[in-house]
Amino acid sequence: CDAVPVLQIASLLKDHERIQSVQSSAPSDDDSDIKKIKKVQSFLRGWLCRRKWKTIIQDYIRSPHADSMRKRNQVVFSMLEAEAEYVQQLHILVNNFLRPLRMAASSKKPPITHDDVSSIFLNSETIMFLHQIFYQGLKARISSWPTLVLADLFDILLPMLNIYQEFVRNHQYSLQILAHCKQNRDFDKLLKHYEAKPDCEERTLETFLTYPMFQIPRYILTLHELLAHTPHEHVERNSLDYAKSKLEELSRIMHDEVSETENIRKNLAIERMIIEGCEILLDTSQTFVRQGSLIQVPMSEKGKITRGRLGSLSLRKEGERQCFLFSKHLIICTRGSGGKLHLTKVGMGGRAWRLAGAGAAAPHPAGAGFTILLLTPIPALQNGVISLIDCTLIEEQESTDEDAKASGQDIDHLDFKIVVEPKDTSSFTVILVASSRQEKAAWTSDISQCVDNIRCNGLMMNAFEENSKVTVPQMIK
Structure with a gap:
């Protein structure tokens, strides 16, 4: 009687093993569908992740x-x-x-x-x-x-x-x-x-x-x-x-x-x-102030301005000068080829004479108390370097109605005169014409300021030397 249940249990175990082996060897259709669904879900999750990262990167690039x-x-x-x-x-x-x-x-x-x-x-x-x-x-x-x-x-x-x-x-x-x-x-x-x-x-x-x-x-x-x-x-x-x-x-x-x-x-x-060179520019105390183009007006033999020709293009071309103003000098140049400059000639219209120097007086060979004075001509023209300490600026020129009519232009307010009185030569005058009233005002103002500075410094230095026993250092001079 006890053997019967044991045989039943053994048969049930065999049937269960057979069922499991059949299930493992032959998967159902439901399992294959689930795998497909999982694969689709994995693909979508990857696509969503990549799209999210792409959005993050694009947002940062634009940030x-x-x-x-x-x-x-x-x-x-x-x-x-x-x-x-x-x-x-x-x-x-x-x-x-x-x-x-x-x-x-x-x-x-x-x-x-x-x-x-x-x-x-x-x-x-x-x-x-x-x-x-x-x-x-x-x-x-x-x-x-x-x-x-x-x-x-x-x-x-x-x-x-x-x-x-x-x-x-x-x-x-x-x-x-x-x-x-x-x-x-x-x-x-x-x-x-x-x-x-x-x-x-x-x-x-x-x-x-x-x-x-x-x-x-x-x-x-x-x-x-x-x-x-x-x-x-x-x-x-x-x-x-x-x-x-x-x-x-x-x-x-x-x-x-x-x-x-x-x-x-x-x-x-x-x-x-400057082709000829300019030694005063090698002086380190020279301070550059301004530069620009001005027209130099020639003087007649009687010392008057030749205004009648100022309206002509030929005079403007011939008289055009490149001017450089420094703290101590005014340099007037003409333009050459290749961007080079030449020092122009400025000076008197006439001719003057001066003593040849110390000991210029010599006794006449015939005696009788005659004395010969040896004179040498002063150059009528000087190079275009003008020392401002010798200059006097005259802004307003005197002109007649005839001069104004002859010029053909209203130049009465564009020109200014610089009277130069060197110690070793005779005085001469330079007439310059600006292109506008503003330019004339700028030039005359700067020139006047430079001249005033030189003379003021000279007066202060003289007063210092007269009132002090201490020698002025060379670097201050």
Whole structure:
């Protein structure tokens, strides 16, 4: 009786195993549909995820932060190009001028001394080495783009700022030494040979010596742009801000030096334009005031203005002058070919005589108390350099109705007269005509101011010398 339930249980187990094996070997249609549904769901989930990420990326690309980062990267790329150009300029300064002049100073007949070479170039070679290192660091940072870390590069540059301070302090003196050396014909010829090299691209040595003066302001502008596109929470914000403040501090120190050096460079550029040369422009105390075109009116033999011809185009063309006003002199030039200038001839219409000098009186051979005075003619024409200390400005000219009718134009308010009374020659008059009343007012105002400054300084210096037993230092004179 007990054996029957056991047999039943065993048969039930066998049937269950057979059913499971059949189910595993032959899947139902419902299971295959579920798998298809799962596959479709997986595809849709992937598509939705990709679309969401695409939307997030597109929103970021259009965001202000992404636009700021693009501009920041553009500033860095522009900075790399500008640094490469600056390093090339320093390379030309050192290799085309400094090193050749050092060799020339060691020759048997040196056109320049080693001391003058050092005074002109000072530490420009060290500045070149510094910026070569800085440029290589910039290139390394660009190679790791889009991660750009620049603060540490400026940390390298900041301790070297004393090099630029020395260069700025010496810059005015270097241009003075260069102007002095250019009076040597051998040096001037050698310098023009160096400047004619293709690398210089018709730029002068003064131009290359001035490039370092503008590099610090260029860095300040670059840092301003970087900070404008750098978020306040950026890791480099504080470091870049500190570098900008240090560079601005140096720029304030440089500012006072730049105005004087720019004036010297301007004077040297004008001196190079004048074919005959102009020694007074090599005087570093000459301050450039203004320049422009004026018409010089000729004087008749009776000393009157030849207004009758002023309306003619031929007179305007012949009388056109390029004028340069400086703090102590007025230079009048005519235009030549190739942009060059010639010193014009200004002076009296007649002829005068003067004593030949001390001891000019000689006894007559026949005796009888006769004395011969040796006279020499005063040149009726002088070059176009007029000393303002000898000048008197007359703004309003006297004209008759006949003169006004003959001129054909209303020039009564456009011309002004400069009466020159040199100590060693007879006086003469220069008549100049401006193109407008505003231009005339500008010229006459500046000339009057320069004349007043010269005379006022002369009176103060005389009073100081008369009332003080202490010798006036030469640098004050």
